[in-house]
Amino acid sequence: MAQKWYPVIDYVECVECGICIKKCPHGVYDTSKAPSPVVKYPESCIDHCHGCGNLCPVDAITYVGDDMGWAPPKGNTESAEVCCSCGNNEKSDKKVLVEYLYLDIQTCDRCIGTDSVLDEAMMVLTPALKLAGYEIEYNKIEIKTEELARKYQFLSSPTIQVNGKDVCQSVAENSCGCCSEISGTDVDCRVFEYKGETYEVPPKEMLAEAILQTVFGAAESGCTCGEYRLPKNLKTFFDGKNTKKSNKCSCGGDCC
Ligand code: SF4
Ligand code: SF4
Numbered sequence: 001m002a003q004k005w006y007p008v009i010d011y012v013e014c015v016e017c018g019i020c021i022k023k024c025p026h027g028v029y030d031t032s033k034a035p036s037p038v039v040k041y042p043e044s045c046i047d048h049c050h051g052c053g054n055l056c057p058v059d060a061i062t063y064v065g066d067d068m069g070w071a072p073p074k075g076n077t078e079s080a081e082v083c084c085s086c087g088n089n090e091k092s093d094k095k096v097l098v099e100y101l102y103l104d105i106q107t108c109d110r111c112i113g114t115d116s117v118l119d120e121a122m123m124v125l126t127p128a129l130k131l132a133g134y135e136i137e138y139n140k141i142e143i144k145t146e147e148l149a150r151k152y153q154f155l156s157s158p159t160i161q162v163n164g165k166d167v168c169q170s171v172a173e174n175s176c177g178c179c180s181e182i183s184g185t186d187v188d189c190r191v192f193e194y195k196g197e198t199y200e201v202p203p204k205e206m207l208a209e210a211i212l213q214t215v216f217g218a219a220e221s222g223c224t225c226g227e228y229r230l231p232k233n234l235k236t237f238f239d240g241k242n243t244k245k246s247n248k249c250s251c252g253g254d255c256c
Helices: 019-023 051-055 109-131 146-151 177-183 204-215 232-246
Strands: 006-009 061-064 095-102 135-142 159-162 172-175 188-194 197-199
Touching: 019 051, 051 061, 095 109, 109 135, 109 177, 109 188, 109 204, 146 232, 159 204, 177 232, 188 204
Parallel strands: 095 135
Antiparallel strands: 006 061, 095 159, 172 188, 188 197
């Protein structure tokens, strides 16, 4: 839920096509006024989502709070994202976007381990899904800042998302020595629960099953992005990392 982010309509430019009302999956617009766009629930708009603005054919939508240098693509729906990363949109259901989100892949054992297990799982799943007619995109994203954490609805490190949905149904964590060291404060990271066992690095079988369940809809789905709050644990991590960075010796190293 955005506090200071919502669409503003330029009614001089607006041609009342109604696309923004129809395409917003978060109920920001008053549908009873369609096709005239009336922002009824600005608090439901998703922080940094440009979904409706990307689709507006006449560039009539801007956003309160927008400092990203975003420019409307004049209704170029080919490249436009309909909404945020929640996956609750109308993208082709034959497209599978797998995203690996992590805090640190240089020193954190569980991020490094999960990365390698996910690579192995994707090596097997990708050709099988392609054979079934799916288009696969696989990205790895370091969540360096709070802004990125919000953008990706990041709840815990590491996270695997399929079409914007976390493949894990819940978050379980324990203390992570590596990320605590990076941030200079006590930080918890994700553990994976599977068949009665708890793993800091998930088994390949678990990831393959979770990804396939998410793709084929057996796992619980639904957009949760409207409810996102940066977890306190992650806030602690980013604050600690920033403090450590600003306390660095003028030589640029960690000598002092
Ligand atoms: S499409 Fe995105 S930006 Fe537009 S109103 Fe809905 S949530 Fe907000
Ligand atoms: S998409 Fe643009 S032109 Fe169409 S109703 Fe919304 S603001 Fe108006």
